[in-house]
Every structure is written in C-alpha cells, then in structure tokens.
Amino acid sequence: MVMTVTNSKVHARRQKVFRSVFETRISQPTPLLPATEPGQPFGGPSAAFLANTPRLTHPANDQVRWDRAWHVVTSRIQLPSSVAAEDSFGTLAPDSSQDVDDAFRSSLLLVLNPASALPNASHTEDILSWHSQQVRQHFVNHVLPLLAACTSQGDHTQVLLTSIRTLEAANRQYLYGLSLILRAFRDEDAANAAVVKFRRDLHAVIGNSWTQGLLDALRDVLNRLATDVLRAGDMQASSPEPDREEEEDSQASDSRGELLRILESLSKVGLAGEKFQTLFAEVMNSCMDAFIQRNYAGVWTSSDDFGASTVSTVFSGCMAHLGDWVENHYARLTVEVFSRMGSKIEWSDVEMWKNVAIARLSTLRIHELFDIVLSWPESKGGVEDLRSAVTTPQRRLQLTDTFSAALQKRLLQPGRSTLYILQTYISMIRTFHALDHSKVLLDRVVHALQLYLCQRDDAIRIVVTGLLSHPKETTPEDSRGKLVELAAILNDASLQQRRHVDDDDLDWNDMLWLPDPVDAGVNYKRPKNEDVIGTLISALGSHDIFIKEFQSIIATRLLSGQPGIQQEVKVLGLLKRRFGESALQNCDVMLRDIQDSKRVDAAIGKSMESQQDQDGNIISFHSKILSRLFWPSLPKEPFTVPETVAEMQRQYEASFEHLKSSRKLNWLDNLGLATVHLELEDRTLTIECKTYEATVIYAFGQDEAAGEQGPAKRTFNDLWQKLMIDEDLLEEALAFWVSQRVIRDVGEQTYVVLEKLEDDVENAGADAAPATGEMEGGPPSPRKAKGMSAKEQEQRGIYWQFIVGMLTNSSPAMPLAQMMMMMKMLIPDGCSWSNEELQDFLEEKIAAGELELAGGKYRLPKK
Amino acid sequence: MKVTIQKWNTVATWRWDIPEEDVCGICQVHFDGTCPTCKYPGDDCQLLSGKCGHNFHMHCIMEWIKQESSRGQCPMCRQPFEWTDQNNESAGQIE
Numbered sequence: 001m002v003m004t005v006t007n008s009k010v011h012a013r014r015q016k017v018f019r020s021v022f023e024t025r026i027s028q029p030t031p032l033l034p035a036t037e038p039g040q041p042f043g044g045p046s047a048a049f050l051a052n053t054p055r056l057t058h059p060a061n062d063q064v065r066w067d068r069a070w071h072v073v074t075s076r077i078q079l080p081s082s083v084a085a086e087d088s089f090g091t092l093a094p095d096s097s098q099d100v101d102d103a104f105r106s107s108l109l110l111v112l113n114p115a116s117a118l119p120n121a122s123h124t125e126d127i128l129s130w131h132s133q134q135v136r137q138h139f140v141n142h143v144l145p146l147l148a149a150c151t152s153q154g155d156h157t158q159v160l161l162t163s164i165r166t167l168e169a170a171n172r173q174y175l176y177g178l179s180l181i182l183r184a185f186r187d188e189d190a191a192n193a194a195v196v197k198f199r200r201d202l203h204a205v206i207g208n209s210w211t212q213g214l215l216d217a218l219r220d221v222l223n224r225l226a227t228d229v230l231r232a233g234d235m236q237a238s239s240p241e242p243d244r245e246e247e248e249d250s251q252a253s254d255s256r257g258e259l260l261r262i263l264e265s266l267s268k269v270g271l272a273g274e275k276f277q278t279l280f281a282e283v284m285n286s287c288m289d290a291f292i293q294r295n296y297a298g299v300w301t302s303s304d305d306f307g308a309s310t311v312s313t314v315f316s317g318c319m320a321h322l323g324d325w326v327e328n329h330y331a332r333l334t335v336e337v338f339s340r341m342g343s344k345i346e347w348s349d350v351e352m353w354k355n356v357a358i359a360r361l362s363t364l365r366i367h368e369l370f371d372i373v374l375s376w377p378e379s380k381g382g383v384e385d386l387r388s389a390v391t392t393p394q395r396r397l398q399l400t401d402t403f404s405a406a407l408q409k410r411l412l413q414p415g416r417s418t419l420y421i422l423q424t425y426i427s428m429i430r431t432f433h434a435l436d437h438s439k440v441l442l443d444r445v446v447h448a449l450q451l452y453l454c455q456r457d458d459a460i461r462i463v464v465t466g467l468l469s470h471p472k473e474t475t476p477e478d479s480r481g482k483l484v485e486l487a488a489i490l491n492d493a494s495l496q497q498r499r500h501v502d503d504d505d506l507d508w509n510d511m512l513w514l515p516d517p518v519d520a521g522v523n524y525k526r527p528k529n530e531d532v533i534g535t536l537i538s539a540l541g542s543h544d545i546f547i548k549e550f551q552s553i554i555a556t557r558l559l560s561g562q563p564g565i566q567q568e569v570k571v572l573g574l575l576k577r578r579f580g581e582s583a584l585q586n587c588d589v590m591l592r593d594i595q596d597s598k599r600v601d602a603a604i605g606k607s608m609e610s611q612q613d614q615d616g617n618i619i620s621f622h623s624k625i626l627s628r629l630f631w632p633s634l635p636k637e638p639f640t641v642p643e644t645v646a647e648m649q650r651q652y653e654a655s656f657e658h659l660k661s662s663r664k665l666n667w668l669d670n671l672g673l674a675t676v677h678l679e680l681e682d683r684t685l686t687i688e689c690k691t692y693e694a695t696v697i698y699a700f701g702q703d704e705a706a707g708e709q710g711p712a713k714r715t716f717n718d719l720w721q722k723l724m725i726d727e728d729l730l731e732e733a734l735a736f737w738v739s740q741r742v743i744r745d746v747g748e749q750t751y752v753v754l755e756k757l758e759d760d761v762e763n764a765g766a767d768a769a770p771a772t773g774e775m776e777g778g779p780p781s782p783r784k785a786k787g788m789s790a791k792e793q794e795q796r797g798i799y800w801q802f803i804v805g806m807l808t809n810s811s812p813a814m815p816l817a818q819m820m821m822m823m824k825m826l827i828p829d830g831c832s833w834s835n836e837e838l839q840d841f842l843e844e845k846i847a848a849g850e851l852e853l854a855g856g857k858y859r860l861p862k863k
Numbered sequence: 864m865k866v867t868i869q870k871w872n873t874v875a876t877w878r879w880d881i882p883e884e885d886v887c888g889i890c891q892v893h894f895d896g897t898c899p900t901c902k903y904p905g906d907d908c909q910l911l912s913g914k915c916g917h918n919f920h921m922h923c924i925m926e927w928i929k930q931e932s933s934r935g936q937c938p939m940c941r942q943p944f945e946w947t948d949q950n951n952e953s954a955g956q957i958e
Contacts, residue, residue, distance in 0.1 A: 559874060585902060592903055621871045627904045628876035629896045645871050656877070662910070665875045672873035679865040691873055701866025712864060742864075753864045 069107035073127060076104050077177035078134070108181065127181055128194055132201045135174045139205050143170045151213025159217035160262065167206060167269035174202060203270030210275050218276070221262065222283045228255035230287055230329050256333070263340045277341070284334060288353075291325070292360050296385075298368070318385045322361055326354045362389030366399045369431075370406040376427040383434045390435070400444040408448060418456040422463065422536070425449060426485055429535045442535070450539045457832075460540050460549040467533070467571045468557065487567075489532050534578060543579050544829070550575065551587055552632045558594050559624065559671055565594060589630035597625040604655040608648075621648040623672075625656070625665065635790045637670040639725035641691070642698045669695075670729060678742060681755040687740060692725065696733035699723060700743060700753050716749035795832075796841065802827055803842075803851075804860065813857035816842070879910050881918050888939050889923035898922040913937050914945045 111127050143166065150162040178198050185191040229252050266276060296318045331350040338345050365372070365386045372379040372386075390399055411424055428449075432442035453459045466486035540546050554568055569591060576584050601622050608621075628634065641649065653665045674694035678685040678701075689697075699719055700712045720730055734751055737743045743751045806822055807814065814822075820838055823831040833841070842858055845851040852861045879894045890898050894910055898920035901908035911921040917939040919927075927933050928944065937944040 589903055596905075619868055619871055621873075623873045623875050626874065626876045627895065628878065629893055630904070631876075634874075634876065642868060645868065648871065649873075657880075660877070660906070662880045662912075663877050663905075664880045665877055668874045668876065672871070674868060674872065675870035677867040677869050679867075686869070688870075691871065694868060694871075698866045698868065701864050755864060 066110060069110035070125070070127075072104055072107035073111045073181075074130065077131060077180050104180070105183070108183070112181075112185075128178075128198070131177055131181060132198055135177070135198075135202060136205050138174075139170065139202075139209070143167070144209060147209065147214065148211060151211055151217065156217040156220040159213060160221050163214050163217070164262070164265045164269060164271075167271065168265065171202070171269050174198075199270075203273060206270040207273035207275060210271075215275075215279065218266075219279055219283060222259070222280060223286065225255045225259040225262075226283055226287045226333065227290065228252060229259065229333050230291055230325075256336075259333075260336060260340060263337055267341055280337060284330070288330065288357055289360060291330075292322070292357065292364055296322070296361055296364060298371070318361060318381065319358060319388050322357050323354055326350070326357050330357075358389050359395075362386060362395065363398075365389070366395075366402050369399065369403050370410060373424065373427045373431045376431050379431075380434065383431055387435050396436075396441060400441055403445045404448060407445060412448060412452040418453075418458050419462055421449070421453065421456070422459065422466075423485070425453075425536060425539065426532055429532045439535075446535075446539060453539055460546055461553060463536060463540060463546075464550050464553045467574075468553070468567050486533060486536070533574065537578065543583065547575075547579060547583055547587075548632070548829075550584075551590070554587055555590060555632050555634075558590060565591060586630045589627055593626045593630070594624060597623065600625060600656070600659065603659060604652055607655050607658075608651050619644060619648060621645070621652060623652060623665075628666075633791060633794070634668055634671065636666075636668055637692075637726045637729055638667075639669055639692060639695060639723045639729070641667075641669050641695055670726075680742070680753070682757060685740075685742065687742075689736065690733070692729045693733040693736050695723060695725070696730060697737055697742065700751075712753045713746075714751055716751075799823065799827070799831070799833070799841070800845070803858075807858070807860045813854065813859035815857050819858065877905065879918075881910065881912065887920045887923055888917060889919055889927060892920070894918065894920070912947045913942075914947060915940050915942045 108127075146166050147163055150166060151159050175198075178195065182191045182194060185194070231252065327350060330353060331345065334353075335345045362385065365382055368382060369386070372382045376383075386399070390396055411421060425446075428446070429442065432445075433439070435441060463486065466484060469484050469487045537543075537546055554572075557568065558565065572584060572587050572591065575587075581588075601624075605622070626634070640646075649667055656665050657663065670690075670692050672691045673688060674691045675686065675688045676694045676697060678687065678697070696719060699722060700714055716730065716734070719725070719734075720727060723730070725733075734743070734745075738745055738751070741754055741757065744754050746752050802823060803819065806819065810822070816835060816839055819842075820831070820833075820835055823833075823838070831838075842851060842853075846853055846858075849861065852859050877895075881894065885895075886893055887898065892898065895904060897904045897908045900922055901920075909921045910918050911924050912918045913924075915937050917937050919938075924938075924944070927938055928935060935943055
C-alpha cells in the first residue's frame with residue numbers, strides 16, 4: 001500500500017519534471033479548454049462566423065473566440081494521424097473550398113495575434129511552436145517506423161533512396177502546414193525567420209534520427225560512389241587505351257552525378273548534418289587508404305610519364321602521382337560535396353590531405369621496405385618515394401623499427417644461407433644509401449644483422465672469395481654460391497673513388513656541406529659514397545679477424561697453382577686503403593714471395609742440369625719459396641718423396657743456396673701439385689694431383705721388376721712405413737686413387753692396382769663398389785680438412801693451457817658459462833668456440849682424467 | 864703399372880742458415896722476419912754475422928754501430944764487432 005503511494009508520487013514528480021522541460025500540453029490538436037461558461041456555444045462552423053464579429057470585449061468571449069480559432073487552425077494543419085504507407089505523404093491535403101479557407105485565414109489571424117485581437121483571452125498559445133511540436137511527435141510516431149521499415153530492405157541503395165523519399169515526403173507535409181500558417185504573416189522577415197527556425201528544429205529531429213541500418217546503407221553507397229569517382233585517378237586509368245579510359249571516365253562522372261544527387265536530397269531532407277559529415281570523412285579516409293593500397297602497393301617503378309606537372313618537383317614517381325590525385329580528384333570531390341552542404345574547403349585543407357596521403361604512402365613503403373631491398377635495383381622508385389617522405393625523426397624511427405622487425409623475422413634465421421644474408425645486406429647498403437646518404441638509418445638497422453653475421457663462420461670466407469672471384473669469367477653456374485657482385489663492384493672504377501675524409505669538416509669550400517643528421521649517433525662520420533665493400537667488411541666484426549681470414553684464403557689461392565695474381569693484388573690494394581699498409585703487410589709479403597719465387601725458380605731452373613729419371617723422362621720441377629713467418633700456419637707433414645724428386649730437391653736446394661747466400665730451404669712436401677703419367681695395361685692416364693697423392697701412386701709403380709706377379713698390391717701399413725707419411729694423408733691419397741679408378745680396395749687395408757678397368761667391374765659387386773660410391777658421394781677436399789684439424793689441434797692446446805691457468809690462478813672451480821666468458825674476454829684472438837664446443841672439449845678432458853666436474857663446476861683434480 | 868712423374872710443383876720455405884738463436888738481439892724480431900724498418904724479409908733485410916758469433920739484422924746492427932755510445936762493440940758481448948767476410952761486400956757499401 002505504502003509502496004503504491006510512493007510509486008505514484010514518484011511518477012507524478014517525474015511527470016512534473018518532464019513537463020517543465022517539454023511542453024506536452026500542446027501536443028493535442030486542440031488545447032485543453034478551461035471551464036467554459038454554460039450556454040456558450042463551442043465548436044462547429046459557427047465558431048468561424050463568431051470569430052468574424054468584431055466587437056466582443058467579454059473576456060470569456062475572447063477566450064472562446066480564441067479557442068475556436070485555435071481549433072480551426074489546428075485541425076486544418078493537423079498532420080494525418082496514421083500513416084499506412086510512404087505515399088500517404090506524397091499527397092497534400094486537398095485544397096479545401098474557398099469559404100473554409102477564408103475561415104481558416106481569419107482564425108489564423110486571431111491565433112497569430114491574440115494579444116491585439118483577443119486581449120481578454122486568458123489562455124493563448126504559439127501556433128508555430130505547436131506545429132513544430134506536432135511535427136516532432138508525428139515524426140517520432142510515424143516516420144521513424146517507416147524509416148526503420150526502409151532499412152530492412154536488402155539493397156543499400158534502395159534503402160537509402162526510400163529513406164530519402166520518405167523523408168522528403170514528410171518534409172513536404174510538414175512544410176505545407178507551415179506554409180499555411182505563414183500565409184498570414186505580413187512581415188516577410190518574420191516569416192523567413194519562422195521558416196528558418198522550423199527548418200532548424202526539423203533538421204535537428206531528423207538529424208538525430210539516424211538508424212544503424214541507414215548509416216550502413218549510406219556508408220556503403222558513399223563508399224561505392226566515392227571509390228568509383230576516385231578510381232578515375234588510378235595509375236591504370238592513364239593507360240594508353242582510349243576506349244577504356246573514356247568508359248571509365250563516363251563511369252566516374254556517372255558516379256559523381258549520382259553521389260551529388262544523393263547528397264543534395266540528403267541535405268534537403270536534413271540528413272546532411274554532423275553525422276553525415278563524420279560519415280563522409282570516414283568514407284573518404286578509407287577511400288584514400290584503398291586508393292593507396294590499390295595503386296602503390298608493390299609498385300616501385302618510378303615512371304615519369306604521369307603528370308608531375310602541377311606538383312612541386314620535390315616529389316617523384318608515386319609521390320607525384322599521389323599529390324596530383326589528391327589535388328585533382330580527391331580534393332575536387334570533397335570540394336563538390338562540401339559546397340553542396342554549404343561549407344567551404346580551404347586550400348590549406350587540401351595541403352593537409354596531401355600530407356596525410358603522403359604519410360600513408362610512406363607508411364606503406366616502410367612496410368614494404370624489406371621487399372624493396374630484396375628487389376633492388378628494380379625498386380628504385382619505391383625508395384624515391386620514401387626518401388621524399390621520410391623526413392621527420394619520428395618517421396625515420398618508425399622506418400628503422402619496422403625494418404628491424406622485418407629483418408629479424410625474415411632474414412636472420414637459421415634457414416637463410418650466409419650467402420643470401422650477405423646478398424641482402426649488399427642490397428640493403430645500396431637501398432639505404434639511396435634513401436639516406438648519411439648512413440644513419442642503415443647504422444641503426446644493421447646492428448642486429450652484424451651480430452648475427454658474427455655467428456656465421458663462413459661469412460668472411462664468402463666475402464673474401466667474392467672479392468677474389470673473377471667477374472668476367474664467372475658463368476651463372478659459377479657465380480652461384482659466390483658473391484660475384486663484390487668482384488664487380490671492385491672492378492668498377494667509378495665506385496672506387498674514395499676521397500680522403502680525414503679533414504672533412506675543415507673543408508670550408510665544400511658548398512655541399514650539410515650538418516650531421518639530428519639522429520646521428522656519437523662518432524658519426526658522414527660517408528662520402530655508398531661504399532658497399534667497406535660497409536660489408538665493417539659488418540663482419542673486427543678487422544683482425546677479417547684480415548686473418550683474408551690471409552688464409554689468399555694463401556690457399558696463391559698455393560693452388562693459379563696462373564695470375566692480379567685479382568689478389570687488386571683486392572689487397574683495396575684492403576690496404578681501408579685497413580692501412582701495416583695491417584696487411586703479411587699479405588704483401590706473400591704476394592711478393594710468389595713473384596720472387598717465380599724469378600728465383602726461373603734462375604734456378606736454368607742453372608740446374610735437367611734431371612732425368614731412369615727412363616730418360618724429364619721432370620719439370622718448380623717450387624715456390626715462401627717467407628715462413630708471413631704465411632698463415634703452413635702445415636708440415638713430411639714424407640719420403642720419390643727418389644727422383646728428392647734428387648731434384650737436393651739440386652734445387654744447392655742452387656738456391658748458391659743464389660742466396662747463407663739461406664736454406666725447408667720443403668713442405670705435402671703442399672703443391674704434381675702431374676703423373678700412368679701407364680696401365682689397357683689405358684694411360686695423365687692426372688694432376690697433390691704431391692702426396694703422386695707419391696703414393698708412385699709407390700705402387702715401383703718395384704715392378706722385383707718379381708711381383710700380376711698387378712701391384714700394397715697394404716696400408718706397408719705404404720705408411722715405407723713413405724713415413726701421415727696416416728690421414730695416406731688415407732686421403734688412397735681414397736683419391738680409388739675414386740680415380742686406378743687402384744681398388746680389396747679389403748683388409750690392401751689396395752691393388754686396377755690394370756684393366758674390367759677388373760673393377762668384376763669386383764664391383766663385392767666391396768669395391770661401396771668404397772667408390774662413398775668417394776663419389778663425398779668428394780675429398782683433403783687440404784682444407786687437414787689444415788683445419790691441425791689448426792684446431794693447436795687451438796685446443798692453447799685453450800687447454802688457458803683453462804688450466806684459469807683454474808689455478810683465478811678460481812679453483814668454475815661453471816661453464818663463466819669459463820666461456822673469461823675465455824671470450826681474455827684470449828687474445830677471442831674464443832671461436834660455442835658453449836657446446838667448450839663443453840665437449842671439457843668432457844673429453846674429464847674423460848682423460850685431467851679435469852673434474854663437481855656441482856656444475858669444473859676444477860682440476862687434486863694431486 | 865708404370866708411373867712417371869712429369870711435373871712437380873712444390874712449396875718450400877727459406878730460412879737463414881745460422882745456428883741456434885732465432886731472434887735478432889737488437890730488435891727481438893725473428894731473423895726470418897724483418898727488422899722494424901723493413902717491409903720485406905730476405906733480400907731486402909739481410910743478416911750480418913759478427914765474428915763473435917752473434918747475428919743481427921743488418922739494418923739493426925748498422926744503426927747500432929753508428930751510435931757513439933756503441934764504440935763499435937757487439938751489443939751482446941761487448942767485443943769489437945767485426946762481421947764475417949761473407950757479408951763484407953754489402954757492409955762496405957753501407958759504410
């Protein structure tokens with residue numbers, strides 16, 4: 001009970017508040033009548049008649065007259081209460097007869113000027129506000145449901161059109177009522193003011209009546225039309241096919257017309273308000289995105305054929321096209337649209353749009369940058385776009401961040417070969433140079449790459465071999481796996497003009513001087529040119545490592561019996577300029593050794609009496625004489641050379657000592673090449689091979705007179721003892737000859753000369769086949785493997801000494817990580833091992849009892 | 864099978880034919896290397912053997928001998944430094 005009372009109280013209060021804000025009373029066609037005196041006539045046609053009688057001064061009379069006039073007027077302009085279909089708005093109320101009209105007019109005059117005509121009427125109201133109130137009510141009750149019904153239609157265009165039609169009809173209806181009222185206005189200004197006010201009210205109502213369906217429909221239609229219109233600015237639109245162009249142009253103008261028509265009707269019915277503007281802005285925004293994506297994604301060619309005429313020449317390629325498009329298509333459409341809505345577009349707005357568009361394009365380009373790098377130099381246009389757009393530090397930062405991420409994701413992976421990474425890096429150097437001469441951007445992105453390249457052991461080797469390769473000779477097959485680009489760059493003289501940069505900043509006459517970029521790091525030095533090789537080398541870690549690797553590679557090449565050393569000299573010259581003479585002195589000496597020994601060899605060759613073996617064949621004997629301290633570790637694996645060769649060596653030595661007083665020679669028999677001529681029963685072979693290989697096969701050829709039956713047979717141990725050769729070398733040599741099908745493995749480490757090829761076929765099923773197959777599968781690269789293992793052995797010795805020292809002096813027990821860190825820091829050349837390698841090594845030592853592992857820490861066993 | 868060696872291209876290293884000590888007493892660089900002023904070892908940077916049995920890079924010992932304080936003595940044994948006949952020729956040229 002109490003609840004009900006309070007409820008009703010609250011309800012009443014709410015009603016009161018509502019009424020104080022909204023005048024609900026006048027929503028009735030006729031106002032509530034105050035109590036009228038009995039006997040007074042009310043309603044009916046006589047009211048109009050009464051209204052005409054001039055002098056009635058009784059207040060109650062006035063009130064009655066007012067009420068009657070009000071009734072006449074309101075019933076005349078009252079809107080149809082129920083709306084069945086949209087076309088109910090289509091027809092206006094039929095023109096009524098003249099007398100009704102007259103009655104209406106006179107009533108209207110009363111209603112409009114109650115103060116003068118009916119001074120005694122106590123209760124009067126403003127017909128205009130009543131009308132707008134009525135309209136509002138009507139709109140909410142009848143038109144909105146209709147609009148909602150419209151949006152349920154499937155086709156968006158249809159939705160839009162019917163909605164507009166509905167609203168137009170409603171508008172007409174509402175304005176008709178207003179116009180009736182306005183007829184009585186004598187003052188034109190007041191009439192206009194009333195119309196404006198009403199219109200504003202109406203538009204406010206309509207403008208707030210957007211339904212989601214209508215919004216969607218309008219967005220869709222606008223999007224479609226705007227896209228159609230703007231499509232005329234596409235790059236493809238400037239294609240040479242006139243038919244298509246015309247067709248597209250007509251389509252564009254059709255769309256433009258339609259768009260503007262829709263817009264006009266929208267603004268007429270009052271839908272062109274703030275909501276529409278927001279919507280239109282959104283649509284135009286997405287249009288710009290779509291246009292940029294459609295036209296420029298992946299288009300990097302800087303075609304100069306489309307118009308860069310109106311736009312400033314700072315921009316080129318896509319940028320120019322984009323600027324042009326914004327100005328001539330985008331802005332034009334917007335200006336047209338806005339002028340329909342009565343607003344204006346400033347030139348500064350167009351400039352702003354241009355900037356926005358350029359920013360969008362540059363964002364696109366930034367995201368494409370990695371692909372641009374990959375397809376350099378075809379993608380030059382893309383870089384040009386970026387260069388003109390990426391001007392602010394923020395954008396530069398965005399660029400480097402995005403690129404770094406792409407780099408990390410797409411390049412720095414175990415799946416990428418070192419060669420590929422290096423090739424990409426070269427492209428990067430060039431792309432970024434084109435983008436930003438100051439190299440700041442490159443420096444910022446390249447750090448991760450450099451770190452990663454340090455993990456790739458073969459990186460330096462690839463670079464050096466690339467530098468040393470012959471650009472002209474290499475066929476496509478050869479160039480695979482090599483960085484021939486480097487050789488090409490090296491040989492291109494125009495790229496090698498490096499100016500001295502020492503007193504760069506002091507060159508007061510340098511008219512091209514620029515301040516350092518704001519985002520440059522400390523110790524920044526402006527590079528003078530793109531300098532691919534220099535940047536590449538600097539990415540490979542410290543110079544010492546590079547020089548060391550260069551030495552070992554150049555040593556291998558110099559000893560490989562290649563005819564000329566021009567390429568080496570050239571590369572050396574380049575590196576000298578970069579690293580300084582003294583750093584590369586060893587290489588200098590190496591080259592000099594080769595040149596000198598050619599001369600010395602010729603001199604000795606002349607003085608030496610030509611040596612003949614027992615059958616009178618002349619051996620041509622040549623040697624390279626090296627300065628041993630200047631070459632990277634030359635492994636010495638002595639063995640007994642064939643007697644004839646030994647004799648030659650003795651002579652050679654004597655000649656040398658004669659030529660160069662108080663100097664002696666040490667032979668490195670395992671290096672070098674020999675040519676052997678093999679006469680077998682069914683074939684003769686002339687094979688160039690390593691000296692130790694020649695020695696081994698020579699051992700098979702000997703002793704034939706010693707009465708052996710059948711083909712010569714040697715066991716591994718025989719050869720080993722006889723030649724005093726290293727086991728590994730012997731094994732390699734035997735494997736080489738087996739692969740050459742000169743000898744075959746008959747098991748138990750015994751090898752037999754293959755006098756006839758058929759013998760091999762006979763035995764192929766047994767055990768010869770696997771051996772040869774194996775050899776074919778993995779072609780032997782004896783020297784490299786040998787050299788590596790010797791070097792490795794030496795390195796292990798050094799590391800072990802270091803570890804022992806560390807555990808003795810520094811701390812008695814250390815975990816693996818700490819050891820690794822110490823070794824990396826303190827061993828002069830750095831430690832090339834990974835954690836795993838060190839662990840393996842330490843485990844070996846533990847197995848050998850030289851080390852103990854306790855509680856995750858290594859320590860030396862106590863003695 | 865008959866094996867004939869037709870060509871033999873080998874590699875050798877050279878060294879100074881001197882007994883034992885391997886570094887120059889003056890510059891402490893290996894004899895087979897160069898003295899500090901030279902770039903190329905061997906012909907460009909000869910050795911000079913004293914009668915006292917000490918060897919030096921020629922450039923090093925010449926520099927030493929030129930100094931007043933050396934009084935023409937071998938820096939190792941302080942005996943008057945005289946080089947062996949073998950190198951007389953070249954030494955004479957320098958003086």
